[in-house]
Amino acid sequence: MTDQLPDAIVAGPKGPALDLLHIVQINEEIKSVVAVAFKINIMALNAIFLAKRAGTAALGFGVLSNELRSFSSQLRETMLSLNALIHASVDGVSAMLQDSRYNDILERAVVLASKNKHLQEVIEQRENATDQFRSKLSGLRRALRSSVDDAYRLVELGGVLAKSAKIEAAYGAGFSSSLSQVSGEFDGIVEEIRTSLDTLRKSSFFRG
Amino acid sequence: MKTTQTIFQDGDHKWLAIVRDPAKADFLIDTNEYLITHGGQGMLLDPGGLEIFPAVFSAVATEFDPSAISAIFASHQDPDVISSLALWLEFNPQLRCHVSWMWSGFIPHFGGVASTFAPIPDEGMTISLAGLSLQAVPAHYLHSSGNHNLYDRTAKMFFSGDIGAALLPADQQGLFVKDFSTHIRHAEGFHRRWMGSNEAKHQWCSRVSQLDIDMLCPQHGAIYQGEDVQRFINWFDSLQVGVLRA
Numbered sequence: 001m002t003d004q005l006p007d008a009i010v011a012g013p014k015g016p017a018l019d020l021l022h023i024v025q026i027n028e029e030i031k032s033v034v035a036v037a038f039k040i041n042i043m044a045l046n047a048i049f050l051a052k053r054a055g056t057a058a059l060g061f062g063v064l065s066n067e068l069r070s071f072s073s074q075l076r077e078t079m080l081s082l083n084a085l086i087h088a089s090v091d092g093v094s095a096m097l098q099d100s101r102y103n104d105i106l107e108r109a110v111v112l113a114s115k116n117k118h119l120q121e122v123i124e125q126r127e128n129a130t131d132q133f134r135s136k137l138s139g140l141r142r143a144l145r146s147s148v149d150d151a152y153r154l155v156e157l158g159g160v161l162a163k164s165a166k167i168e169a170a171y172g173a174g175f176s177s178s179l180s181q182v183s184g185e186f187d188g189i190v191e192e193i194r195t196s197l198d199t200l201r202k203s204s205f206f207r208g
Numbered sequence: 209m210k211t212t213q214t215i216f217q218d219g220d221h222k223w224l225a226i227v228r229d230p231a232k233a234d235f236l237i238d239t240n241e242y243l244i245t246h247g248g249q250g251m252l253l254d255p256g257g258l259e260i261f262p263a264v265f266s267a268v269a270t271e272f273d274p275s276a277i278s279a280i281f282a283s284h285q286d287p288d289v290i291s292s293l294a295l296w297l298e299f300n301p302q303l304r305c306h307v308s309w310m311w312s313g314f315i316p317h318f319g320g321v322a323s324t325f326a327p328i329p330d331e332g333m334t335i336s337l338a339g340l341s342l343q344a345v346p347a348h349y350l351h352s353s354g355n356h357n358l359y360d361r362t363a364k365m366f367f368s369g370d371i372g373a374a375l376l377p378a379d380q381q382g383l384f385v386k387d388f389s390t391h392i393r394h395a396e397g398f399h400r401r402w403m404g405s406n407e408a409k410h411q412w413c414s415r416v417s418q419l420d421i422d423m424l425c426p427q428h429g430a431i432y433q434g435e436d437v438q439r440f441i442n443w444f445d446s447l448q449v450g451v452l453r454a
């Protein structure tokens with residue numbers, strides 16, 4: 001036995017294993033966005049309540065709070081559909097990982113038993129199956145990418161709402177400082193989600 | 209690549225031993241695979257792990273058409289015994305895997321569907337290979353709790369799975385036991401530590417002593433033949449097993 005690590009371990013994951021690593025990272029990022037989307041919903045409810053107390057001085061803020069609340073529920077829905085796509089992708093990538101492991105071993109067998117026709121046929125059949133896996137996965141990759149883009153656009157809209165709420169807060173008379181605080185928090189959180197989604201859009205998974 | 213040696217032959221009734229791969233990584237325990245052929249069909253005994261599938265497959269293919277392997281006999285559930293199952297099934301999805309009923313729900317984690325598995329009851333059973341009767345002989349707790357050996361009465365050949373296994377040094381890789389007393393030193397630690405029950409061991413020794421055996425073929429190490437078969441059984445009968453420190 002040797003103390004040196006095999007090249008494959010030193011080099012780290014590649015192929016479907018690397019895809020699996022990326023998709024797991026995407027999944028973690030999305031989980032954190034979903035958790036934040038929940039927070040926005042509660043914050044919007046509080047803002048609506050605050051706007052009611054401020055009365056006519058915060059009419060504009062009230063309207064925006066309602067918009068932010070509907071934004072948060074839209075965001076949650078988008079995230080749920082992203083989740084479904086993520087699960088399908090994790091499933092697809094895991095299947096590819098097992099498939100490529102078996103292919104590697106069978107290819108090693110064909111090198112040693114090059115004359116065996118049936119083995120060649122088995123490998124050819126597997127290639128067809130591998131192609132199917134691959135095209136299903138690239139469909140999922142595209143769907144996931146466009147879903148992340150949709151979510152990103154939605155969040156940009158959320159950012160505009162949060163910024164407008166910040167402006168409206170200034171007209172809140174005696175409630176101005178608490179309205180500013182709430183709208184500032186909105187803005188911060190929407191920005192946090194936007195950064196997360198931007199990271200997701202750059203994931204190497206979409207370049208695979 | 210492994211080498212294939214014919215260790216019994218009577219017409220197309222053969223026992224092939226698939227052994228010793230110089231290219232195998234040291235950290236994998238070395239295994240012996242056996243192929244029984246009869247009437248144009250083959251049964252592979254303990255086909256081995258996923259990693260060594262290419263070496264086993266190619267060695268088999270030099271002597272016998274792998275598509276004619278209709279059955280696998282798995283002595284027990286260990287990865288060095290049966291983790292290559294999924295790949296053999298790729299090759300022949302109709303393949304049947306004979307294994308203790310205890311593992312027929314566990315081994316599918318390596319591959320296979322419900323119809324792949326032919327469960328062997330605790331008391332053993334007769335398994336037919338193109339009309340040749342093979343006897344699954346109980347060897348429970350030696351070491352696996354659901355464990356069988358395979359006896360070919362016609363050929364007087366006995367596949368003993370992990371029983372009789374030896375971890376041989378690099379310079380003593382002969383296929384047959386030459387000098388029993390030297391050889392058995394490489395088997396002692398393994399049997400003390402891996403085998404779990406003195407009672408089960410005693411029963412196995414009585415059962416197997418009654419069989420007419422020319423060769424006792426383990427999954428690791430070297431094959432015992434002639435007088436060495438009974439010598440091994442006697443040695444094993446008097447060995448204290450289930451010992452944490454050998």
Ligand SMILES: [Fe+2]
Binds near residue numbers: 286370
């Ligand atoms: Fe074992």
Ligand SMILES: [Fe+2]
Binds near residue numbers: 286427428
């Ligand atoms: Fe073993």
